[in-house]
Amino acid sequence: MGICLYLASTEGGIGFNLDILETNVLNLAIILGVLFYFGRSVLGKMLSDRRSGIESAITEAEQAAAKASAALAEAQQKLAQAQAEAERIRAESQTNAQRAKEEVLAKGKADVEKIKAAAAADVSSEQERAIAQLRKRVVAIALERAEAQLQDRLQDHNMQERFVDRCIAQLGG
Structure with a gap:
């Protein structure tokens, strides 16, 4: 208490110091000291929590990136397989279309050959039928004329006798 009394007597008593520079430096030193003493453990814990949170976020992000990369590779592989399958199906359909x-x-x-053969057979049979009819007709006409x-010739009586004689002679008589 002696210091306080001394300060009070020399300064003119207890009062407010209105010098801003002196009071700010003194206040700042007191606040920093209190913060350093009491806040060191709290601030250290906050910083370590923050650090572990950031590390876990980075780890999760790396895992997510790895999963995304694996999913992308798998999707690209499936796309390549799908494209290969589509190409195979297209080639097979072209082959099938060509074969068909x-x-x-x-x-x-x-069918055209069968139709031609049938037509030729029809023409041939029609031709044969027509030829047969013509032959019959020619024979009939020839018989009629004969x-x-x-x-x-038979109406002539002399002619009949000669004809009969000739027939008998040919028969051997």
Whole structure:
């Protein structure tokens, strides 16, 4: 207490110091001392908590990046497989389409050949039928003419006798 009394007597008593520079430096030193003494453990704990939070966030971000990278690689692999499958399906469909086209063309060709053969057979049978009819008609006309000529010749009595004689002579008599 002696210091306080001494200060009070020399300064003119207890009062407020209005010199801003002296009071700010003194107040700042007191606050820093109190903060350093009491706040060191709290501030250290806060900083270590913050540090561990940041480290865990970085670790989680790295894990998420690794997972995302793995998912991207898997997705790219699936895309490549899907593209390969699509290309295989496209090539197979083109092959199938070409094969179907060739089969249709071959069947069409075979059908055309069958139709041509059937038409040729029809024409041939029609031609044969027409030839047979013509032959019958020619034979009938020839027989009619021969009969008519024979009738004319047989009407003559002398001619009949000579004809009969000739037939008998040919028969051997």
